[in-house]
Amino acid sequence: MKQAVAIGIVGTGNIFPAYLKTLQRCPRVRIVGVADADAALAQRRAQEAGVPARTLDELLAGEAELILNLTPPLAHHAVGLRVLEAGKHLFTEKPLAANFAHGRALVEAARARGLRIGCAPDTFLGAGAQALRALVDAGTVGTIRHGSGHFMVHGPDDWHPNPAFFYRAGAGPMLDIGVYHVTHLVHALGPVRTLRGSAHVTHARRPIRSGPNAGQVLEVEAPTHLVTLLGFAGGAEVALTTSFDVWRHTHAPIELYGDEGTLIGHDPNTFGGTVRWAVGRGPWQRAPGGRPYHQNSRGIGLIDMALALREGRPHRCSEALALHVLEVLDGAVEAGRSGATLTLTTTCERPAPLAGRLF
Ligand SMILES: NC(=O)c1ccc[n+]([C@@H]2O[C@H](COP(=O)([O-])OP(=O)(O)OC[C@H]3O[C@@H](n4cnc5c(N)ncnc54)[C@H](O)[C@@H]3O)[C@@H](O)[C@H]2O)c1
Numbered sequence: 561m562k563q564a565v566a567i568g569i570v571g572t573g574n575i576f577p578a579y580l581k582t583l584q585r586c587p588r589v590r591i592v593g594v595a596d597a598d599a600a601l602a603q604r605r606a607q608e609a610g611v612p613a614r615t616l617d618e619l620l621a622g623e624a625e626l627i628l629n630l631t632p633p634l635a636h637h638a639v640g641l642r643v644l645e646a647g648k649h650l651f652t653e654k655p656l657a658a659n660f661a662h663g664r665a666l667v668e669a670a671r672a673r674g675l676r677i678g679c680a681p682d683t684f685l686g687a688g689a690q691a692l693r694a695l696v697d698a699g700t701v702g703t704i705r706h707g708s709g710h711f712m713v714h715g716p717d718d719w720h721p722n723p724a725f726f727y728r729a730g731a732g733p734m735l736d737i738g739v740y741h742v743t744h745l746v747h748a749l750g751p752v753r754t755l756r757g758s759a760h761v762t763h764a765r766r767p768i769r770s771g772p773n774a775g776q777v778l779e780v781e782a783p784t785h786l787v788t789l790l791g792f793a794g795g796a797e798v799a800l801t802t803s804f805d806v807w808r809h810t811h812a813p814i815e816l817y818g819d820e821g822t823l824i825g826h827d828p829n830t831f832g833g834t835v836r837w838a839v840g841r842g843p844w845q846r847a848p849g850g851r852p853y854h855q856n857s858r859g860i861g862l863i864d865m866a867l868a869l870r871e872g873r874p875h876r877c878s879e880a881l882a883l884h885v886l887e888v889l890d891g892a893v894e895a896g897r898s899g900a901t902l903t904l905t906t907t908c909e910r911p912a913p914l915a916g917r918l919f
Pocket residue numbers: 570571572573574575576595596597598601616630631632633635639653654655
């Protein structure tokens with residue numbers, strides 16, 4: 561058996577425990593250290609996990625082959641570059657970077673050094689997205705011509721203790737959560753070619769309604785309601801709405817309309833969920849179950865990348881996919897603000913479907 565892939569982790573905040581749980585189940589990877597700008601937090605997390613606490617410098621100088629970056633999006637570019645300059649492969653939380661230019665710089669730095677980048681979200685490796693993909697590939701509802709995607713909530717200003725970040729450039733509903741919808745759509749339908757739409761800052765100032773900062777007023781930079789028409793290279797057009805301005809709605813997260821029928825996808829921010837299809841006016845049918853990864857498996861994309869390194873095959877959460885998705889996210893804001901039709905400069909292959917468990 562080949563040696564387990566040595567992984568170092570930078571960033572031990574909210575999402576860290578979910579990754580830890582997945583990684584600790586896989587005998588083909590081992591965690592060689594964790595680091596955080598908050599050294600006390602890193603110490604505490606390390607102790608709980610039974611792994612060594614390190615500084616980032618120590619992690620980068622040590623035996624790790626692959627660094628998992630769980631810092632906030634605004635730090636992805638700077639931390640990612642340090643990882644690549646140290647000669648390590650990088651897997652980063654979403655989005656690849658806070659803007660397309662920074663994402664492209666990371667991919668160029670990796671390619672120049674012969675290193676790999678992997679990037680979340682990896683929810684498309686879950687049971688729900690794989691079931692939807694199988695229905696598309698089998699032609700169950702014929703050629704997909706149109707579709708819709710919806711992520712609409714009333715923003716985090718009434719529940720998150722520190723919601724300012726969500727309203728700054730580099731965030732907003734499109735970059736923070738639309739990344740899941742766009743990644744799942746590209747996984748199902750292939751790359752996007754054009755974008756047009758609208759983008760609004762509906763309320764330029766938003767009061768924080770609860771928590772330690774209640775009463776403060778946030779200045780909103782990022783558009784909070786975007787309607788984007790994604791024109792796929794394969795011919796389909798999907799209208800995606802992402803919003804922090806909607807209290808309630810009844811739309812499905814993803815609907816795809818084919819010549820012969822309709823497919824309904826699950827929430828792409830999760831791994832499993834009900835996927836349905838109907839042919840013509842026939843009854844709704846549930847996609848067959850039995851696929852792996854229907855519960856929270858964040859980190860499975862990193863494991864796929866670690867195994868791919870050993871097996872000499874492409875990894876599914878690839879840098880090409882992540883950079884293309886980031887261009888779509890950034891482009892949706894730009895196209896929405898300008899009203900122009902934008903033609904994308906990047907493309908990618910659809911990731912290989914996942915037939916069974918990875919290990
Ligand atoms: N929290 C979630 O539910 C969730 C879900 C999916 C994805 N994500 C993604 O995960 C990433 C992290 O999110 P989070 O919620 O865990 O954030 P967080 O703020 O809870 O944790 C981030 C950690 O990174 C550390 N950090 C920041 N800059 C650093 C640097 N330069 N060097 C070393 N450490 C640094 C911080 O001290 C903090 O402990 C983000 O990209 C986010 O989009 C989060």
